[in-house]
Amino acid sequence: MIDKLEAIKDRFEEVGQLMIQPDAMADMKNYTKLTKEYGELEKIVKKYEEYRQVLDNIRSAKDVLETEKDDEFRELAKAELDDMEPQQVTLEEELKYMLIPKDPNDSKNVILEIRAGTGGDEAAIFAGDLFRMYSLFAENLGWNFSVISLTDGTVGGYKEIITSVTGEDVYAKLKFESGVHRVQRVPATESQGRVHTSAATVAVLPEAEEVDVEVNMGDVRKDTFRASGAGGQHINKTESAVRLTHIPTGIVVECQDGRSQHANFDKALTVLRSRIYEKELAKQNAEISDQRRSMVKSGDRSDKIRTYNYPQSRVTDHRINYTVYNLPTVMDGQLGDFVEQLRIAENAEKLQEG
Template sequence: MIDKLEVIKDRFEEVGQLIVQPDAMADMKKYSKLSKEYKDLEKVVKKYNKYLEVLADIKSAKELLATEKDPDFKQMAKEEIDAKEDEKEVLEEELKQMLIPKDPNDSKDVILEIRAGTGGDEAAIFAGDLFRMYQRFAEKKGWNLTILDLTEGSSGGYKEIISTVSGDEVYAQLKFESGVHRVQRVPATETQGRVHTSAASVAVLPEMEDVEVEVDMNDIRKDTFCSSGPGGQSVNTTYSAVRLTHEPTGLVVTCQDQKSQIKNFEKALKVLRSRLYEIELEKHNAEVGAQRRSMVKSGDRSDKIRTYNYPQSRVTDHRINLTVYNLPSVVDGELDDFVEKLRIADNAEKMQQDQG
């Protein structure tokens, strides 16, 4: 571990020198990349320096204990060693966590896609509930959520709703939400009071830039049409809405939230890049093999990940066997407990793989 930390410290000092060079300051992309690396490394180096201080304190206290004759001083040295050993253990654990390879997409904004699954009208209503849950979570985090496209359900909610979420470390906190979410409750349309099970799928895709996912514009067919509001009626007379079809894969992306056709085109292209990235990622996961894929985040949209049981006010995450009995708070956007425990489970899995 010390060897790895020394390499990080050397790189931190190197980046510190590179960032003030004229060529870096003249190139905003390069400067931004170096600044981010410096900031990330700085957190580790500060923690490592603190760890080295604690090691030095333990060494000094042990030397004192070995040479000191006064019983009071010896007792003080023992207490110092015990306290510093505890601090050392905590710092070691924190540094191990920091050394786990970071997901390069963690700092990215995301494309959030929610689609009604089995359950008819109730599934669409549940998709709407999930969207509001993420909307509230985003508000609490100070993120910006923008709807790109939606298809409303006949009894409320959405058959499909696609949005972007931008802010600080969005993908890091939402990436474990991908998969099938189930709801168990009595639908408003149920006359016998029976509990039904419905489902909706959630996909969280890191937003990709053009330099990360190349898209050949010759492969894309662009169609324009008038934006539509609730019920499908046209809300303007200009052809500002954009539909992109990626002919090699058959992927179709629609965006109509902006009045400008150019802005809608740019947003639709971002969604398309993110979906193409997801396809490549799924291929990679299949090649890696099931035994090395994460149980926490397999990347498979068909995985059943969470159940929301209204009669019992219960929410269960099936990947980490976590059950809470505060459903109203969860659907109101209180997701931090799930986010943190899923992150810990994912890190533990990575550490185990690293040791294996």
């Protein structure tokens, strides 16, 4: 571990030197990568320096115990050793986890897509409940939540809603949410009081920047049309809605949330870029052998990942067999327990691989 940490410290110093070169900012793409790498390495280097200081203190205390005859000095050294040795163990564990290869997308913003699945009107209502859950989760973390496009359900909720979520480490906390979410409850539309099972799918796409995906606009067909739904006279009388079609992949994106065509175009392009990026990520993940594919984050939208059982007030994550009996609290955006348990499971997998 020390060899790895020394190599990281050397790279940290090298990156620091590269950033202060006179022509460093001439290539902004490369400079952005360097600043990001510097910030990530700095956290590890600071923790490593703290660890080295603790090791030095332990060595000094042991030297005193071996050479010093004065009982008072020996007692002080013994007390310091008792204090420092647990710190050494804690710091070693922290460093071990910091050395786990980080998902390069963890710091990205995301495009969050929620769609009603099986279950008709109840599925659309549940999709609305999930949207509210994620909105409150984002609000608790100080993230920004912005609707890009939506299609209302017949009796409430959404057939589909696509949002942009921006903030600190958004993908790191939401990446485990992709998949099928199942609900078991008596629907508001059910007159007989029977429990039904419905589902909604969630897709979490890391928001791709221009440096990640270069979209040739010659490959994109742009169509404009009048927006539907709420928005007053202006939004329905002008062709402010935008549809983008990426001809090579067949990916189609619509945006009609903003009042201006320009704003809708920018939002639609962001989603298009992210979907192309996700397609490339999926291709890379498919190349990973079944033995090494993560059980926690497969990225397969058809995987049933979580059940919300209202009669039992139970929420179960099937990937890690983790169950809580506080469903109302979870639906009010308190997802922290699930995020943490899934993160621990992912780190355990990576450590095992390592």
